Amino acid sequence: MKNNKQFNPCVLHKIFKEILERAGLPAHRFSLHHLRHTIATLLLQEIKDKVDVRTLQQLFGHESLASTSKYTHIDFEQNKSYLVVII
Template sequence: MGQPINPRGLHRIFKEVLHHAGLPPHRFTLHHLRHTFATLLLRSKEGPFKVDIRTLQELLVHESLATSSIYPHIDLEQNKQAIETLQFDY
């Protein structure tokens, strides 16, 4: 078995994956990925990826349910519009 990955190593891998996907690594962060993950889990209408707010709290390792409760208030359409307006410098 290998060694556990540290945050710096995860950050490096994330940036490499973005680069290989043709996305500008400076435009995305692991924090963005974490928020997207949480939002998509709560927005799933059905299937194995649908979770409740308490499960999300556990997945994100939030001490307070109030911290996790911001995610249901995120408007998916607003997020889509924001993504569509991003300007990428290639």
């Protein structure tokens, strides 16, 4: 980010879709929202010794810890196939 300006969400969405298309992935099946959830879930599950819920709350800008804690209730094995498709 240049000059501490925030990215325009529409621009980020467009960049994300272009990257998916270049990678040969069906852009209509993915969203930045899915990516955000996948990142949060994997951070908590894969490096939980370094990332706790409070850290994730700050990273994602959640006002309420309840918003962030939903990532702690996901069963990794149950959603493994979903995560693999997104990644």
